Amino acid sequence: MGETGGEIYISYLKHKGKYKGILSWLLTTDHKRIGLMYFFVITVFFFIGASLGALMRTELIAPGQTIMGPQTYNGLFTVHGIIMIFVIVIPGLSVVFGNFFLPILIGAKDVAFPKLNLLSFYLYALGAVLAVVSQFAGSGPPDTGWSFYVPYSVESSTNVIFALTAAFILGFSSILTGLNFIVTVHRMRAPGMTFFKMPLFPWAIYATAWIQVLATPIIGITLLMVIAERVFGIGFFDPSLGGDPILFQHLFWIYSHPAVYIMILPAMGVVTEIFPTFSQKPVFGYTAIAVSSLAIAFIGYFVWGHHMFTSGTSYFSRLFFSLLTFLVAVPSAIKVFNWVATLYGGSIDLKPPLLYAVGFIFLFMIGGLTGLIQGALATNIQVHDTSFVVAHFHYIIFGGMGFAAFAGIHYWFPKMYGKMYNIRFANIAFGIIFTGFNLFYFPQFIIGMQGMPRRYFDYLPQFTPIQFISTIGAYILVSGLVIMLINLFYARRKGAPAPANPWKGVTLEWQIPSPPPLENFDGIPEITRRPYFFGEDKADKKD
Amino acid sequence: MKNLRSHITGYSTYAIILVFLLVLTALSVVVTGYHLGAFSVGIALLIASVKVATVISYFMHLRSENMFLKVAVSGVFILFGLVIIITFFDYLFR
Amino acid sequence: MTDHIVHTEHIDRETGKLGMWIFLFTEMFLFGGLFLVYAVMRVKYADDFHIAAHDLNTFIGTLNTVFLLTSSMTVAMAITAIQKNERNLVLFLIAVTLLLAALFMLNKYIEWSHEFKNHIYPGSKVLKNLPHGQLLFFGLYFMMTGLHALHVFVGMILLTINLVKVKTGSVNHEYYLLLENSGLYWHLVDLIWIFLFPLLYLVT
Numbered sequence: 001m002g003e004t005g006g007e008i009y010i011s012y013l014k015h016k017g018k019y020k021g022i023l024s025w026l027l028t029t030d031h032k033r034i035g036l037m038y039f040f041v042i043t044v045f046f047f048i049g050a051s052l053g054a055l056m057r058t059e060l061i062a063p064g065q066t067i068m069g070p071q072t073y074n075g076l077f078t079v080h081g082i083i084m085i086f087v088i089v090i091p092g093l094s095v096v097f098g099n100f101f102l103p104i105l106i107g108a109k110d111v112a113f114p115k116l117n118l119l120s121f122y123l124y125a126l127g128a129v130l131a132v133v134s135q136f137a138g139s140g141p142p143d144t145g146w147s148f149y150v151p152y153s154v155e156s157s158t159n160v161i162f163a164l165t166a167a168f169i170l171g172f173s174s175i176l177t178g179l180n181f182i183v184t185v186h187r188m189r190a191p192g193m194t195f196f197k198m199p200l201f202p203w204a205i206y207a208t209a210w211i212q213v214l215a216t217p218i219i220g221i222t223l224l225m226v227i228a229e230r231v232f233g234i235g236f237f238d239p240s241l242g243g244d245p246i247l248f249q250h251l252f253w254i255y256s257h258p259a260v261y262i263m264i265l266p267a268m269g270v271v272t273e274i275f276p277t278f279s280q281k282p283v284f285g286y287t288a289i290a291v292s293s294l295a296i297a298f299i300g301y302f303v304w305g306h307h308m309f310t311s312g313t314s315y316f317s318r319l320f321f322s323l324l325t326f327l328v329a330v331p332s333a334i335k336v337f338n339w340v341a342t343l344y345g346g347s348i349d350l351k352p353p354l355l356y357a358v359g360f361i362f363l364f365m366i367g368g369l370t371g372l373i374q375g376a377l378a379t380n381i382q383v384h385d386t387s388f389v390v391a392h393f394h395y396i397i398f399g400g401m402g403f404a405a406f407a408g409i410h411y412w413f414p415k416m417y418g419k420m421y422n423i424r425f426a427n428i429a430f431g432i433i434f435t436g437f438n439l440f441y442f443p444q445f446i447i448g449m450q451g452m453p454r455r456y457f458d459y460l461p462q463f464t465p466i467q468f469i470s471t472i473g474a475y476i477l478v479s480g481l482v483i484m485l486i487n488l489f490y491a492r493r494k495g496a497p498a499p500a501n502p503w504k505g506v507t508l509e510w511q512i513p514s515p516p517p518l519e520n521f522d523g524i525p526e527i528t529r530r531p532y533f534f535g536e537d538k539a540d541k542k543d
Numbered sequence: 544m545k546n547l548r549s550h551i552t553g554y555s556t557y558a559i560i561l562v563f564l565l566v567l568t569a570l571s572v573v574v575t576g577y578h579l580g581a582f583s584v585g586i587a588l589l590i591a592s593v594k595v596a597t598v599i600s601y602f603m604h605l606r607s608e609n610m611f612l613k614v615a616v617s618g619v620f621i622l623f624g625l626v627i628i629i630t631f632f633d634y635l636f637r
Numbered sequence: 638m639t640d641h642i643v644h645t646e647h648i649d650r651e652t653g654k655l656g657m658w659i660f661l662f663t664e665m666f667l668f669g670g671l672f673l674v675y676a677v678m679r680v681k682y683a684d685d686f687h688i689a690a691h692d693l694n695t696f697i698g699t700l701n702t703v704f705l706l707t708s709s710m711t712v713a714m715a716i717t718a719i720q721k722n723e724r725n726l727v728l729f730l731i732a733v734t735l736l737l738a739a740l741f742m743l744n745k746y747i748e749w750s751h752e753f754k755n756h757i758y759p760g761s762k763v764l765k766n767l768p769h770g771q772l773l774f775f776g777l778y779f780m781m782t783g784l785h786a787l788h789v790f791v792g793m794i795l796l797t798i799n800l801v802k803v804k805t806g807s808v809n810h811e812y813y814l815l816l817e818n819s820g821l822y823w824h825l826v827d828l829i830w831i832f833l834f835p836l837l838y839l840v841t
Contacts, residue, residue, distance in 0.1 A: 602827075
């Protein structure tokens with residue numbers, strides 16, 4: 001296999017197939033190009049979503065109306081949530097890195113159903129566009145929150161049906177992607193690669209794919225029920241017709257809780273790839289990490305009621321859900337232990353991927369532990385629907401999945417584009433992002449405890465100092481993101497050519513050129529070793 | 544590469560299965576005539592479950608599929624059952 | 638596990654079937670949400686459900702069950718026929734399946750027309766004046782049978798496509814994944830009805 005400088009192969013970016021120009025992208029079935037198309041759309045929408053967040057933060061810099069009224073604010077947090085959740089973080093790492101690297105890491109030339117993969121992308125793009133259209137068409141941007149709780153989602157005169165349809169289509173895209181990845185893992189592994197010789201990122205994608213397939217249909221039917229409620233008054237959730245609004249919450253969270261594991265499992269998979277490479281030693285506890293991915297997916301199916309502790313559910317169900325919530329933390333903690341143990345005694349190379357991965361552990365821990373505070377019935381009553389919850393989920397989703405995404409981008413960028421970025425600017429961007437992030441979100445725990453409600457465009461004067469600091473943190477965070485983006489964008493255009501294996505990794509993607517050729521491998525590889533083999537002297541004899 | 548598992552089910556097998564399914568259908572209709580109170584839902588669902596298992600095993604050939612698929616199909620039903628049961632932790636104890 | 642990639646239009650049979658089964662899992666969970674609502678409401682409004690269900694015609698419901706069960710048999714037989722390269726029999730069996738499906742839809746049309754004539758449909762004034770449990774029963778009836786009928790319709794389209802492709806020979810005894818997967822889809826439509834039938838028509 002040639003290094004990039006040799007030009008003895010054609011990279012997937014330069015391959016000339018049946019179509020030319022823009023059509024060679026829009027009609028591609030190459031998993032790598034599809035991954036890049038998703039990457040492009042997600043990056044654009046991430047900055048849209050982040051800008052919406054920045055606008056919200058600007059409103060909250062001082063009490064009273066600052067730049068917008070309450071209706072606008074309600075519309076903003078709704079669309080911020082819809083975009084961030086349904087367009088960015090649920091598809092997120094699966095559609096970008098899952099698409100690009102799952103086949104390569106298992107020694108395959110593509111996914112099981114390449115054309116279905118392209119269909120998934122177009123459904124995704126359609127859903128994303130509809131979510132934006134819901135802002136402008138008809139009777140005004142939805143103001144229900146991304147969780148569409150009844151009765152307000154039925155009563156609100158805004159474009160709720162548009163948003164529900166967008167979410168439905170995005171869900172369908174997610175289902176098809178999950179289906180594709182499950183079949184890919186089952187049927188396309190290279191000879192010799194048993195399940196337990198697979199690297200851990202494919203394991204994570206596999207576990208995630210099952211959740212996508214088995215949970216998403218529930219939100220699909222639930223959204224249809226809300227539409228039926230709005231259009232026909234079907235009554236399932238309307239107490240005046242005999243229905244139960246809490247039934248909506250059950251149905252909604254039966255999907256939306258597993259959905260957060262769709263968000264975090266691939267993120268955990270990404271950092272699990274990064275730690276061995278930048279410690280130059282095998283992953284500690286390979287089996288534990290693989291099995292804990294499945295355990296999180298499974299147990300995570302049974303905790304949904306912890307979003308409803310103050311809604312009026314039975315005491316018995318609250319006990320059950322609280323117990324299961326504490327249980328689901330265990331496999332996550334096992335992973336953290338294994339990551340740290342992987343680093344321990346390793347030959348540490350503190351490059352940007354590792355910086356972000358270590359940042360991930362720190363921020364994910366804070367998010368996870370504050371999750372337990374909410375999982376306990378008594379403390380939940382204090383913090384439910386306050387900024388505490390907002391801080392918790394931003395630590396987990398943004399600090400966790402977001403930082404893992406940044407780690408993955410900095411790890412795999414040279415492989416995807418064949419160019420290297422400026423390490424120094426990447427490190428500077430990390431520092432600014434990390435600082436801004438904590439300055440922004442940590443104080444939200446404090447005022448949340450003190451009673452600051454979430455989804456409020458105004459607040460009591462006593463919260464002003466912290467809200468001000470928080471907003472400054474947000475601006476610092478955004479500047480860091482912009483620097484990171486510019487650094488990467490510049491590298492794509494003018495970066496130095498990257499070698500096949502800049503980080504001395506040992507998984508399959510580093511054995512092929514940067515960028516990879518169209519069919520990834522010259523021939524199908526034969527797998528004989530376990531996935532993280534750094535040489536005999538570093539072999540983990542326990543695995 | 545040709546599939547080694549070219550197992551062809553005979554027409555008469557399918558016909559027998561259909562007769563079995565029709566008998567069960569008739570049974571479920573007849574049983575509704577009797578006043579069994581709360582049990583009637585249970586019996587109706589039980590008969591329906593047997594019919595579903597039969598269609599899946601024979602018409603959909605799950606019987607001759609690999610172990611993974613058999614486990615997955617069972618797992619899907621079990622998972623759904625658990626979701627219903629857990630939802631009733633709320634409704635039955637309010 | 639495949640050990641080489643074949644650059645033809647054909648998807649490997651085991652791969653294609655696995656994909657279809659997983660898609661069926663998603664359909665089961667899609668309907669599952671409605672079954673969950675049904676379960677909750679039935680426990681809450683047992684008597685009203687009993688009263689409302691009397692409005693439905695058990696004979697038509699049973700007939701529809703017979704139609705779908707039989708159509709499952711015929712489509713399964715069609716797979717055997719194509720494996721045995723008995724092309725005319727395949728065409729006949731798919732046609733019979735389609736006929737049974739059409740009869741099912743005709744029945745559905747008759748049933749819904751009957752309800753509409755009595756001004757029972759989602760959002761109607763008559764419905765709103767019924768006791769809550771009966772209102773919810775009909776809401777569930779229309780949504781569940783409606784979504785099911787939509788899937789019957791999609792199944793009919795798939796079967797028709799197969800009919801054409803068997804005729805032209807692109808679905809044949811060497812490569813019949815489309816027919817096999819369409820059969821699986823059709824069986825799912827049957828499975829859902831097997832549960833809908835007692836829950837909607839045999840409520841005592």
